[in-house]
Amino acid sequence: MTHDIKTVELRNLQLEDYKQLKTSMIEAYPTMENSYWKEEQIEKLLDIFPEGQLVIVVDGKVVGSALSLILDEDLVDKNHDYKKITGNYTFSTHNDDGEILYGIDVFIHPNYRGLRLGRRLYDARKELCEQMNLKAIVFAGRIPNYAKHAEELTPKEYIEKVKKKEVHDQVLSFQLSNDFHVIRVIKNYLEGDKKSKEYAVLLEWNNIYYEESPKYFNTDKSIIRLGLVQWQMRSLNNLEEFFNQAEFFIDAVSGYESDFALFPELFIAPLMADYNHLSEAEAIRELAKYAEPIKKKFQELAISYNINIITGSMPYLDGEHLYNAGFLCKRDGTYEMYRKIHITPNEVFHWGITGGDTIQTFDTDCGKIGIIVCYDVEFPELSRIMADEGMNILFVPFLTDTQNGYTRVKHCAQARAIENECYVAIAGCVGNLPKVNNMDIQYAQAAVFTPSDFAFPSNGIKAEATPNTEMTLIVDVDLDLLKELHEHGSVKIMKDRRHDLYNLKKLK
Known part of the structure; x- marks a missing residue:
């Protein structure tokens, strides 16, 4: 039912x-x-x-x-x-x-x-x-x-x-x-x-852990498992086909007991093919009509598969304003929305997208997380504010057409992991989409980045997917290592800031 x-x-x-x-x-x-x-x-x-x-x-x-x-x-x-x-x-x-x-x-x-x-x-x-x-x-x-x-x-x-x-x-x-x-x-x-x-x-x-020191029920988890979806752009006839494809990946990563599933930015773009006869601005506003049913379906999937789902992003109409937005659908049945804050020139010129105005973190059963969309990761202020609020994992759904764009996202994401002493997970779309204007080609390599210290990989990369190939990436991250880093790292970036000289705060 x-x-x-x-x-x-x-x-x-x-x-x-x-x-x-x-x-x-x-x-x-x-x-x-x-x-x-x-x-x-x-x-x-x-x-x-x-x-x-x-x-x-x-x-x-x-x-x-x-x-x-x-x-x-x-x-x-x-x-x-x-x-x-x-x-x-x-x-x-x-x-x-x-x-x-x-x-x-x-x-x-x-x-x-x-x-x-x-x-x-x-x-x-x-x-x-x-x-x-x-x-x-x-x-x-x-x-x-x-x-x-x-x-x-x-x-x-x-x-x-x-x-x-x-x-x-x-x-x-x-x-x-x-x-x-x-x-x-x-x-x-x-x-x-x-x-x-x-x-x-x-x-x-x-219980394979029998004889270890007893713990107490409902203590915070230390090991968090992330499931990143590197999504292949393909023609889809209808919304049901999209749901079937999305559920396939949710089923796959939840089968490995992942705590989160991360989808890319604008991964619902294949549904825009039906509106290719319209201008780019008109077509993406038609696509925005799918946002509500997609949110509702992903809420159901989050409950059914017992996993927190980050729905990448999609066009979302709020009154006359069009946003690039997504949903955090939690496995307890609740959801929260996030909106891309920094909009690329392409998004403004072709689609007329408006930037969001809320910087926020999200409380989950795996601790506090942050979510920013693609271009946002190139602005360090956002994730620094989130880190000050206690964020441990930053999720970045992205969409880049060329390796140049991907390089910007990748290296900025790595910088955010180091400077904020947190994990950063990125996931994008791959392949071609010839029947949708302004969405012809995509390049991506999903990855999880870490701080750079002895407890972490020497190159700051926990795991990477194969470039430009549809696949999932399942990665464990240890929050206790972050606690150790904050207190006993070779350098203490978050603690050593000169607040006597500079500060950062939200205006809203």
């Missing part, structure tokens, strides 16, 4: 969520009697292990949850059923000093399935397991499609067919795709689970 979603939040369960939690559980398990936890049971879970109880909240409504206990490994290894493992639903089996994070429930309201919200809950559980220094996540998963195959397949045979993708089971298939492996089959696990014939599959995910 199509979802018109404004916000998505993953957080710990609170007792005041109970009524919504109960409603969503009943909808999620329509064929099972007494399919919801009682309020006193939820209160008990929150009393003994509040960190392990998670919810997904969409536009203020609880639509999914993951509930957990910490158990002794010996208890999990023994043959058990649902009543026994939960202490007959009293949770007396919970032990703060146990080794195993045991999942007792995961569900998503049926109206919100297909958005990968369940995967988000599982990822949060994995993070919790690592941060609490627990050995593994274990749970007994239902096999609700088994009843249809019970006459011809044993549970073991059914599991093998699901593994080989010869049979699809909406629960087991999902678990296997999330890196869980089968330990054994449990008989008579959940009374009344007719679809599974009361069988369950005991599944495990191992």
Whole structure:
């Protein structure tokens, strides 16, 4: 179904969520009697292990949850059923000093399935397991499609067919795709689970960091993964073809668990071919009509693929003024707009674009970032102000037609990384676009630049794409290295400025 979603939040369960939690559980398990936890049971879970109880909240409504206990490994290894493992639903089996994070429930309201919200809950559980220094996540998963195959397949045979993708089971298939492996089959696990014939599959995910010093949940991430899209200009028949191409790349970089996807400046230009009979100024104003549906679609993709998307840029009409603007679509469902501030002579002459007037940074779940568009990177004042506001990563979507233009963007981006002690990621378009006026040729090489000190590459280049070839660039950056640089670098550029002689400030 199509979802018109404004916000998505993953957080710990609170007792005041109970009524919504109960409603969503009943909808999620329509064929099972007494399919919801009682309020006193939820209160008990929150009393003994509040960190392990998670919810997904969409536009203020609880639509999914993951509930957990910490158990002794010996208890999990023994043959058990649902009543026994939960202490007959009293949770007396919970032990703060146990080794195993045991999942007792995961569900998503049926109206919100297909958005990968369940995967988000599982990822949060994995993070919790690592941060609490627990050995593994274990749970007994239902096999609700088994009843249809019970006459011809044993549970073991059914599991093998699901593994080989010869049979699809909406629960087991999902678990296997999330890196869980089968330990054994449990008989008579959940009374009344007719679809599974009361069988369950005991599944495990191992924490490879077990025995490292424990951390705490919801601490700031240090390693941030960037997915840069080097976009090939090609003819597109309609907006749907554009969305399919964009989703392909979002799927690809999110498959590597990237935190950000960065698209280039004006990468929607192929859609302008339908207006090539008009003047350049008229054609780009027609293209601006796509800005709103593109923003809405990328919001949905950010939620669905659990990734923050920087939409490059596109023409955007605000009243009579035409801007070169883009959107930061966050994986929590919210979005923010940015506008190119410095407009090239070409953009003014051919398209009549107006420069934006807001210098800003953006708060994300990976820290504070900055976004400037192409020509903006050649003006050092912008990123210096952003760095003063705490920016760690500067994203620069660009579009250059020649190597001369690219050289300006590249070397200015490298300078911004050094002088502001931050990472700078750039991504542009490549190839030719013969049926669109003023957009004939493009040259690009996506890259991530770093400061220049011992903890970073000696040339200040973390990674570069192949020039003028459509591809993605997946790069990890370590924010802790920036903290070390600020305090103990060979030089301390941000600290050694002579504020007694000069200063820089925003006028708006």
